Amino acid sequence: QVQLVESGGGLVQAGGSLRLSCAASGQTFSSLSVGWLRQAPGKERKFVAAIGFVGTTIYYADVVKGRFTLSRDNTKNTLYLVMHNLQPDDTAVYYCSAARVQLNDFSAYTIDFWGQGTQVSVSS
Numbered sequence: 669q670v671q672l673v674e675s676g677g678g679l680v681q682a683g684g685s686l687r688l689s690c691a692a693s694g695q696t697f698s699s700l701s702v703g704w705l706r707q708a709p710g711k712e713r714k715f716v717a718a719i720g721f722v723g724t725t726i727y728y729a730d731v732v733k734g735r736f737t738l739s740r741d742n743t744k745n746t747l748y749l750v751m752h753n754l755q756p757d758d759t760a761v762y763y764c765s766a767a768r769v770q771l772n773d774f775s776a777y778t779i780d781f782w783g784q785g786t787q788v789s790v791s792s
Contacts, residue, residue, distance in 0.1 A: 721771075
């Protein structure tokens with residue numbers, strides 16, 4: 669089992685920045701592809717970004733490219749998401765997730781572990 673604990677959400681004005689963190693425990697972190705999905709009120713959960721085992725390959729959703737940066741520190745078992753130029757459409761609960769698959773296979777269907785979610789709210 670893997671436990672994922674998110675932190676760093678909050679309320680910001682449009683154009684602002686936040687950094688989300690996800691601390692993992694319970695299994696070798698470096699053997700997991702990890703990433704973030706988000707869910708806005710009344711909408712389905714959507715992919716944001718994911719990163720491979722050693723952090724050299726990263727995928728982003730088109731809507732966050734150029735604004736969000738995903739990274740991982742395997743020595744600290746932690747995943748980071750730095751978000752710049754936040755917009756009201758970024759408002760959602762952000763979920764940290766982990767999968768015991770290669771990054772190419774990372775999706776909502778292959779995710780094995782989920783965090784409890786952290787709220788990000790962006791005011792206009």
